[in-house]
Amino acid sequence: MEKYKPAIVIAAYNRKHSLKRLLDSLAKSIYQSEVTLVISIDKSNNEDVLDIANSFEWNNGEKVILKHNQNLGLKKHILECGNLTKTYGSIILLEDDLYVSPFFYIYALDALQYYSTDTNIAGISLYAHSFNVHAKLPFTPVKEDSSVFFMQLPSSWGQAWTIEQWNNFTLWFNSDKNNNNYQTSAIPTNIASWPTSSWLKIFTKYIIENNKYFAYPYVSLTTNFGDAGVNFGRKSSYVQVVLQNIEIKYEFKKFEDANCVYDSYFEMLPSKLKLKADELSNYDFEVDLYGYKPLLNFNKPYFLTTQNCKVYEKSYGLDFKPIEFNVFEENSGVDIFLVKRADFKYNTKKLSKSILFEYYYRMPVIGELFNLLMLKIRQNIYDKIS
Numbered sequence: 039m040e041k042y043k044p045a046i047v048i049a050a051y052n053r054k055h056s057l058k059r060l061l062d063s064l065a066k067s068i069y070q071s072e073v074t075l076v077i078s079i080d081k082s083n084n085e086d087v088l089d090i091a092n093s094f095e096w097n098n099g100e101k102v103i104l105k106h107n108q109n110l111g112l113k114k115h116i117l118e119c120g121n122l123t124k125t126y127g128s129i130i131l132l133e134d135d136l137y138v139s140p141f142f143y144i145y146a147l148d149a150l151q152y153y154s155t156d157t158n159i160a161g162i163s164l165y166a167h168s169f170n171v172h173a174k175l176p177f178t179p180v181k182e183d184s185s186v187f188f189m190q191l192p193s194s195w196g197q198a199w200t201i202e203q204w205n206n207f208t209l210w211f212n213s214d215k216n217n218n219n220y221q222t223s224a225i226p227t228n229i230a231s232w233p234t235s236s237w238l239k240i241f242t243k244y245i246i247e248n249n250k251y252f253a254y255p256y257v258s259l260t261t262n263f264g265d266a267g268v269n270f271g272r273k274s275s276y277v278q279v280v281l282q283n284i285e286i287k288y289e290f291k292k293f294e295d296a297n298c299v300y301d302s303y304f305e306m307l308p309s310k311l312k313l314k315a316d317e318l319s320n321y322d323f324e325v326d327l328y329g330y331k332p333l334l335n336f337n338k339p340y341f342l343t344t345q346n347c348k349v350y351e352k353s354y355g356l357d358f359k360p361i362e363f364n365v366f367e368e369n370s371g372v373d374i375f376l377v378k379r380a381d382f383k384y385n386t387k388k389l390s391k392s393i394l395f396e397y398y399y400r401m402p403v404i405g406e407l408f409n410l411l412m413l414k415i416r417q418n419i420y421d422k423i424s
Contacts, residue, residue: 163193
């Protein structure tokens with residue numbers, strides 16, 4: 039067992055085309071030595087998935103097929119895959135609707151080695167979000183001199199763990215599994231509403247309660263095809279992202295030295311935002327630039343928010359991107375507000391969501407929207423009759 043030679047573990051179920059596509063991408067990737075490939079197949083009525091796994095030629099090391107005789111369900115299956123860290127020392131876990139960059143293994147290996155002893159880190163993400171999954175708006179992290187930034191949100195679309203990182207989670211999980219209280223302001227509302235069958239919901243609670251983070255790449259090493267399955271009712275390109283397509287030397291920074299650290303809402307931590315916003319250095323505030331947080335559930339005396347306010351101490355415009363630069367550059371305007379908690383009231387006369395939409399997207403004209411709607415209707419009709 040070599041701790042920093044992670045096995046590649048695929049969690050497969052009943053999607054043969056998805057599995058083949060992922061395996062094809064793995065075959066095109068770069069490995070500096072032999073690597074074990076584990077294909078874990080949950081029980082289904084689709085034997086074609088097993089046939090795909092058996093017929094795939096893995097020329098980079100040992101291939102192991104784990105065929106489960108009972109249906110585990112996604113949560114238990116992922117937990118079983120995570121437990122393979124005990125066999126291999128570390129793993130890269132890939133669900134079958136993913137596709138990898140040729141350089142995914144180099145990145146994962148380097149990141150695992152660098153952060154293996156950092157107790158702040160709960161795992162390594164291979165996926166780079168381009169979208170805030172809570173606010174349903176684009177996400178661009180502030181860039182710094184590192185290949186990664188940090189976020190208090192676990193990754194489920196390509197992630198790597200060492201045995202220590204996984205063991206820390208399972209120790210907590212075994213002591214907390216009967217505690218179904220997710221009603222804390224730090225856990226985003228949409229995650230709290232997920233069923234307890236979601237392993238990601240549980241892992242989110244774990245890293246928030248234990249103040250841990252995932253390391254995320256600035257450029258993604260995986261992308262997600264969003265094939266119809268447990269998480270998607272129909273195929274969706276919603277989570278497709280740009281892949282790293284050239285080889286680079288990965289540079290990392292210690293967590294305590296990082297300037298770009300985000301909470302579970304995709305909001306930069308106040309302590310990090312203050313590093314480039316001198317005029318806010320003496321304020322104790324909650325960051326809510328996406329306008330999504332239930333602010334009155336937070337106890338900070340000030341809020342920095344795009345939720346519209348009638349009374350505020352400071353305000354900024356919405357022009358620079360990423361959004362934090364409007365605060366860094368003290369951009370004049372009345373779209374971002376620093377408001378006392380005691381003065382915070384939602385201003386229903388001004389729709390902050392529409393302003394954010396205009397900021398993040400080029401606003402289409404009515405004719406474009408109409409043409410798009412007509413094309414969609416015609417396509418649906420064609421699909422039904424063809």
